[in-house]
Amino acid sequence: MRITVLAGGVGAARFLRGLKAAAPDDEITVIGNTGDDITLYGLRVCPDLDTVMYTLGGGINPDQGWGRAAETFSVREELAAYGATPDWFTLGDRDFATHILRSQLLADGQPLSAITERLCRRWRPGVRLLPMSDDPIETHVVLEDHLNERTVVHFQEWWVRHQAKTPAAQIIAVGADSASPAPGVLDAIATADVVLFPPSNPVVSIGTILSVPGIRDAVAAKTVVGVSPIIGGAPVRGMADACLTAIGVPTTAAAVAAHYGPDLLNGWLVDDQDKSSAEDLAPLGIEVRAMPLLMRDLPATGAMARAALDLAQELA
Amino acid sequence: MRITVLAGGVGAARFLRGLKAAAPDDEITVIGNTGDDITLYGLRVCPDLDTVMYTLGGGINPDQGWGRAAETFSVREELAAYGATPDWFTLGDRDFATHILRSQLLADGQPLSAITERLCRRWRPGVRLLPMSDDPIETHVVLEDHLNERTVVHFQEWWVRHQAKTPAAQIIAVGADSASPAPGVLDAIATADVVLFPPSNPVVSIGTILSVPGIRDAVAAKTVVGVSPIIGGAPVRGMADACLTAIGVPTTAAAVAAHYGPDLLNGWLVDDQDKSSAEDLAPLGIEVRAMPLLMRDLPATGAMARAALDLAQELA
Numbered sequence: 001m002r003i004t005v006l007a008g009g010v011g012a013a014r015f016l017r018g019l020k021a022a023a024p025d026d027e028i029t030v031i032g033n034t035g036d037d038i039t040l041y042g043l044r045v046c047p048d049l050d051t052v053m054y055t056l057g058g059g060i061n062p063d064q065g066w067g068r069a070a071e072t073f074s075v076r077e078e079l080a081a082y083g084a085t086p087d088w089f090t091l092g093d094r095d096f097a098t099h100i101l102r103s104q105l106l107a108d109g110q111p112l113s114a115i116t117e118r119l120c121r122r123w124r125p126g127v128r129l130l131p132m133s134d135d136p137i138e139t140h141v142v143l144e145d146h147l148n149e150r151t152v153v154h155f156q157e158w159w160v161r162h163q164a165k166t167p168a169a170q171i172i173a174v175g176a177d178s179a180s181p182a183p184g185v186l187d188a189i190a191t192a193d194v195v196l197f198p199p200s201n202p203v204v205s206i207g208t209i210l211s212v213p214g215i216r217d218a219v220a221a222k223t224v225v226g227v228s229p230i231i232g233g234a235p236v237r238g239m240a241d242a243c244l245t246a247i248g249v250p251t252t253a254a255a256v257a258a259h260y261g262p263d264l265l266n267g268w269l270v271d272d273q274d275k276s277s278a279e280d281l282a283p284l285g286i287e288v289r290a291m292p293l294l295m296r297d298l299p300a301t302g303a304m305a306r307a308a309l310d311l312a313q314e315l316a
Numbered sequence: 317m318r319i320t321v322l323a324g325g326v327g328a329a330r331f332l333r334g335l336k337a338a339a340p341d342d343e344i345t346v347i348g349n350t351g352d353d354i355t356l357y358g359l360r361v362c363p364d365l366d367t368v369m370y371t372l373g374g375g376i377n378p379d380q381g382w383g384r385a386a387e388t389f390s391v392r393e394e395l396a397a398y399g400a401t402p403d404w405f406t407l408g409d410r411d412f413a414t415h416i417l418r419s420q421l422l423a424d425g426q427p428l429s430a431i432t433e434r435l436c437r438r439w440r441p442g443v444r445l446l447p448m449s450d451d452p453i454e455t456h457v458v459l460e461d462h463l464n465e466r467t468v469v470h471f472q473e474w475w476v477r478h479q480a481k482t483p484a485a486q487i488i489a490v491g492a493d494s495a496s497p498a499p500g501v502l503d504a505i506a507t508a509d510v511v512l513f514p515p516s517n518p519v520v521s522i523g524t525i526l527s528v529p530g531i532r533d534a535v536a537a538k539t540v541v542g543v544s545p546i547i548g549g550a551p552v553r554g555m556a557d558a559c560l561t562a563i564g565v566p567t568t569a570a571a572v573a574a575h576y577g578p579d580l581l582n583g584w585l586v587d588d589q590d591k592s593s594a595e596d597l598a599p600l601g602i603e604v605r606a607m608p609l610l611m612r613d614l615p616a617t618g619a620m621a622r623a624a625l626d627l628a629q630e631l632a
Contacts, residue, residue, distance in 0.1 A: 042420030074388050078413030082438050084420075093409045097394030100416075104358030104400075122398050 004029045004192035008205025009048040010065035013055035015198035018301025025126035029188040034131045035139035035173050035208035038156045040089055043099040044106055049116055049131055050098060057123030068094040088161040113182040132209045135179035139204050142170035155204060164239040168246035171203060176211040189218040194312035197226035202256050203243035225267035225312045228253040231293055232273045254280040262286050267311040320345045320508035324521025325364040326381035329371035331514035334617025341442035345504040350447045351455035351489050351524035354472045356405055359415040360422055365432055365447055366414060373439030384410040404477040429498040448525045451495035455520050458486035471520060480555040484562035487519060492527040505534040510628035513542035518572050519559035541583035541628045544569040547609055548589045570596040578602050583627040
């Protein structure tokens with residue numbers, strides 16, 4: 001069973017650990033979001049790709065879910081001593097090496113997909129990891145203050161610096177319009193038996209991947225099963241509610257599925273406490289299954305991945 | 317007394333500590349060699365400027381004379397784990413931050429002189445530190461093997477990787493011909509009461525600075541006092557003999573002074589064991605003073621600097 005996953009960062013990476021327990025590595029292709037990418041101190045940082053790579057490769061800080069284990073912060077301390085900006089984004093010394101090498105290879109003219117493959121030769125995540133695009137796409141957020149003054153900031157500035165506390169008036173994937181899917185992306189979708197949406201942010205992770213011209217149509221042609229990132233009216237982690245609000249979608253498991261819509265989504269895994277969403281989604285033709293969705297350990301996460309694959313087989 | 321110093325790395329930095337003990341900071345301008353600069357992992361590294369900056373700013377590793385104190389090496393370990401090259405140049409985590417910031421500012425279009433000033437706002441070396449040029453100049457070394465096959469390598473590759481053990485057939489300051497002195501350099505020389513050559517490498521440090529068009533003529537017009545980097549037929553530190561051999565100059569205090577020549581050099585401080593060089597140099601019109609030249613501590617180095625300034629006053 002060939003499986004293609006559209007992946008954000010921490011939530012997707014944890015789900016993928018479960019998926020690797022439920023299916024052979026060589027059947028899994030991961031298409032990673034690059035809309036969160038940011039250039040910091042002249043270095044290109046790809047938080048979602050790296051979170052997947054470090055998590056599956058055994059290098060992740062397991063407590064925070066992102067960044068490297070056994071990390072130190074000398075480079076950051078020194079940059080702060082120089083008064084370098086921004087001072088609100090934390091990169092560890094081990095993590096810096098990844099960004100230094102990636103930036104060097106980008107400057108040499110290599111595409112991000114080839115660089116990601118090169119980095120994965122070290123990390124051996126097992127699955128095939130592709131960036132959604134080799135073209136730079138950056139999610140920017142339009143903020144509106146109480147005087148209706150608008151400012152546009154990089155997604156990371158809103159998310160990390162402001163903790164998404166300022167409401168977003170608009171979320172834009174800058175560069176998406178003219179971007180192309182990275183080599184292998186459309187093929188991995190077209191040849192998949194199922195496309196999975198892990199419990200990633202529906203707006204700035206999966207939504208951004210779907211905004212790359214060609215990807216949405218390719219996905220819509222397949223059996224698609226998603227895992228709700230919302231449990232009981234709140235995001236399991238992160239601040240997905242702030243993103244959903246920005247696009248006018250209520251923070252419920254049912255509303256997120258309806259937002260994807262039946263053209264895209266065929267099956268939807270929700271938590272037991274959201275099982276009533278089946279009634280809302282049945283008329284749309286989205287098949288719902290309920291189970292415990294908290295990824296508290298590998299067995300629980302493996303069970304979620306198996307349930308998603310089972311539902312896909314039913315729907316196929 | 318306005319003092320301008322042409323400086324290489326470790327030897328110059330130690331001499332400058334003595335000079336700061338012998339003269340007020342605001343009378344001292346340092347023109348740093350940038351021929352040793354190298355781009356590693358896409359980052360611009362300026363070893364000589366940084367050695368002077370870290371030494372005078374209190375951040376140097378005092379035992380090795382270069383690099384940062386209390387240094388760690390996580391970034392380097394990670395780059396090695398990725399198989400990044402080169403693997404023969406050691407950069408510490410704290411040091412990496414300097415190169416990251418400098419590279420970011422260079423990519424933003426700032427000249428090296430402005431960046432050096434910015435970095436020095438943190439380090440407060442006291443003296444004014446100028447790069448010899450804002451134009452990239454890189455010292456390359458032509459190596460000739462026993463089959464007369466020639467290869468050209470960056471100076472650092474010869475110096476650090478090969479420990480200068482392969483004889484150099486030629487040493488070239490690539491880019492010097494079309495380079496200009498950095499803003500302030502010619503003015504600092506023209507307005508100086510004395511130009512000092514610290515015990516730096518006469519070929520790849522002071523020689524490279526002098527190769528920037530306009531600098532040699534400006535220096536030749538001034539009272540110039542040098543400190544011999546050779547004691548008793550051997551370099552005090554480093555492998556200056558390998559560089560001198562490449563340009564056909566014997567490794568003696570007298571030969572180095574004669575290489576600079578009386579057009580450039582007016583006074584020459586040698587070690588007591590080289591006092592006989594006075595006889596060789598008197599006919600050339602180069603005035604020699606002998607004293608202990610080992611920079612073993614700050615008082616000894618301060619005495620050397622004072623002797624150089626005294627000789628300059630005598631000659632003026």
